[in-house]
Amino acid sequence: xxxxxDHDPFDLGFDADDxxxxxxxxxxxxxxxxxxxxxxPFADFPPARPGDGxxxxxxxxxxxxxxxxxxxxxxxxxxxxxxLTIEPVAPPPAPVxxxxxxxxxxxxxxxxxxxxxxxxxPRITIHAFCARPETAGLVDAASADRRMVRASTSVQPGGxxxxxxxxxxxxxPSLVLVESLDPAPRxxxxxxxxxxxxxxxxxVVVIGQTNDIALxxxxxxxxxxxxxxxxxxxxxxxRAVSNLYADPSAPFVGxxxxxxxxxxxxxxxxxxxxxxxxxxxxxxxxxxxVDLDLPFGTAGLDFNQDPLQxxxxxxxxxxxxxxxxxxxxxxxxxxxxxxxxxxxxxxxDYEISADAFEEVTQKIRGAAPFVVLDLPHSWSAWTRRVLxxxxxxxxxxxxxxxxxRNAKNIIDLVRQxxxxxxxxxxxxxxxxxxxxxxxxxxxxxxxxxxxPSLVLPFDxxxxxxxxxxxxxxxxxxxxxxxxxxxxxxxxLISRREPPPPQKASVLSGLFRKx
Numbered sequence: 312x313x314x315x316x317d318h319d320p321f322d323l324g325f326d327a328d329d330x331x332x333x334x335x336x337x338x339x340x341x342x343x344x345x346x347x348x349x350x351x352p353f354a355d356f357p358p359a360r361p362g363d364g365x366x367x368x369x370x371x372x373x374x375x376x377x378x379x380x381x382x383x384x385x386x387x388x389x390x391x392x393x394x395l396t397i398e399p400v401a402p403p404p405a406p407v408x409x410x411x412x413x414x415x416x417x418x419x420x421x422x423x424x425x426x427x428x429x430x431x432x433p434r435i436t437i438h439a440f441c442a443r444p445e446t447a448g449l450v451d452a453a454s455a456d457r458r459m460v461r462a463s464t465s466v467q468p469g470g471x472x473x474x475x476x477x478x479x480x481x482x483x484p485s486l487v488l489v490e491s492l493d494p495a496p497r498x499x500x501x502x503x504x505x506x507x508x509x510x511x512x513x514x515v516v517v518i519g520q521t522n523d524i525a526l527x528x529x530x531x532x533x534x535x536x537x538x539x540x541x542x543x544x545x546x547x548x549x550r551a552v553s554n555l556y557a558d559p560s561a562p563f564v565g566x567x568x569x570x571x572x573x574x575x576x577x578x579x580x581x582x583x584x585x586x587x588x589x590x591x592x593x594x595x596x597x598x599x600x601v602d603l604d605l606p607f608g609t610a611g612l613d614f615n616q617d618p619l620q621x622x623x624x625x626x627x628x629x630x631x632x633x634x635x636x637x638x639x640x641x642x643x644x645x646x647x648x649x650x651x652x653x654x655x656x657x658x659x660d661y662e663i664s665a666d667a668f669e670e671v672t673q674k675i676r677g678a679a680p681f682v683v684l685d686l687p688h689s690w691s692a693w694t695r696r697v698l699x700x701x702x703x704x705x706x707x708x709x710x711x712x713x714x715x716r717n718a719k720n721i722i723d724l725v726r727q728x729x730x731x732x733x734x735x736x737x738x739x740x741x742x743x744x745x746x747x748x749x750x751x752x753x754x755x756x757x758x759x760x761x762x763p764s765l766v767l768p769f770d771x772x773x774x775x776x777x778x779x780x781x782x783x784x785x786x787x788x789x790x791x792x793x794x795x796x797x798x799x800x801x802x803l804i805s806r807r808e809p810p811p812p813q814k815a816s817v818l819s820g821l822f823r824k825x
Contacts, residue, residue, distance in 0.1 A: 436484035442470030453545035490518040565676035569701035573708035573718040587683040589801040591648035604687035608653025615781025621652040665693035704735040710749040
């Protein structure tokens with residue numbers, strides 16, 4: 312850091328070093344140079360010691376907020392079974408069973424579908440020193456989240472003071488998260504002591520009670536990585552940690568949307584392909600379609616493509632996959648749609664590790680804002696990991712007993728593994744097959760505890776024509792109920808509306824080719 316002679320009241324001081332502890336001489340550890348009140352509002356602070364009876368400079372700050380109290384919201388009733396049922400664009404989230412800890416998620420603290428996805432925290436070690444049991448419960452819930460599954464997290468009581476004492480004889484990890492209930496002078500004095508024992512490269516996140524810009528600026532000036540005021544849920548902690556390790560060269564992290572069928576033949580792959588096409592053509596968002604049904608994938612047939620390379624080449628060399636190689640392996644199916652096709656051959660057994668699938672899917676998320684995964688109806692370590700790691704999950708089922716049982720197993724697993732995320736979306740397909748006994752849609756949704764996002768009637772003609780022609784349903788039957796329902800599902804998940812159609816110019820007809 313450099314010594315500053317001028318003062319800007321709106322300068323947040325982000326020119327500080329990224330590391331909380333710097334080797335050699337550190338300007339903020341040495342004796343501070345004389346400064347005026349305008350240069351440093353903390354220059355006149357008395358040294359903070361236990362039992363110091365001096366006047367507190369922060370006596371006029373607002374009092375700490377009360378501890379967070381979880382709430383539980385009642386479930387919304389499932390709709391009846393019309394011919395075509397679509398969920399409203401802003402549905403109420405389904406209830407989530409409370410976790411056996413000090414923190415229980417509520418609909419207000421669940422992750423909702425946003426425009427972009429959320430990056431996972433890398434393989435780091437995190438030590439958390441919490442002063443309140445409520446905060447310890449939030450950190451425990453955050454450490455169990457899918458976004459932090461690769462990080463190793465330990466939680467200890469005692470807060471900031473305990474952290475200073477602990478690291479007197481211990482090396483510091485990648486990230487230290489400390490909570491302080493002390494006044495600002497006491498907090499700063501303890502942070503000075505923590506800085507003396509921190510190793511170079513260690514990042515520090517402080518959880519405090521005071522929401523004050525002057526304190527925030529001082530913490531940033533002293534090298535603290537982030538300051539959180541009274542977190543209301545684990546996602547606030549997860550995002551704070553994730554932002555510290557985000558790749559600055561990556562413009563975004565794409566939303567990963569996984570489609571899985573409750574059983575074979577329910578139409579999950581067909582809906583995934585049509586959904587990706589609708590995202591690209593109707594919503595006009597850049598989308599990548601990834602066919603992960605390696606031996607029997609049909610994305611190449613549905614999009615009328617036969618690429619020489621595909622997703623199997625990426626899975627074979629995940630460490631070499633970069634933007635240039637990825638562009639060579641994908642085939643363009645339109646201005647905004649790219650396809651990672653499956654080989655759809657039985658020449659090999661496709662024994663690929665779950666780590667390879669995870670690494671490839673994470674890299675593909677940097678290629679487009681939306682990534683649609685077509686998962687096969689099989690169960691393995693990689694399918695489980697991809698399901699849990701996706702931002703949105705769509706379960707496709709038919710109204711029969713086998714689909715009900717399998718869908719319940721999938722949804723229960725996902726709810727348990729993703730307590731901080733919104734529940735999966737349920738699509739009931741092929742409703743109203745002549746002569747087939749069916750479970751009513753209302754009973755189907757109530758058994759799963761979900762409101763179906765989409766109910767599609769049995770209409771084989773447009774789907775059959777589209778499959779045989781290598782087209783999408785909206786291309787062969789744009790006015791059909793299936794095309795309307797798929798477009799609505801795209802708007803529902805993306806939370807975007809199609810752009811308004813451009814009006815043709817009066818002079819456009821003069822230049823039209825004959």
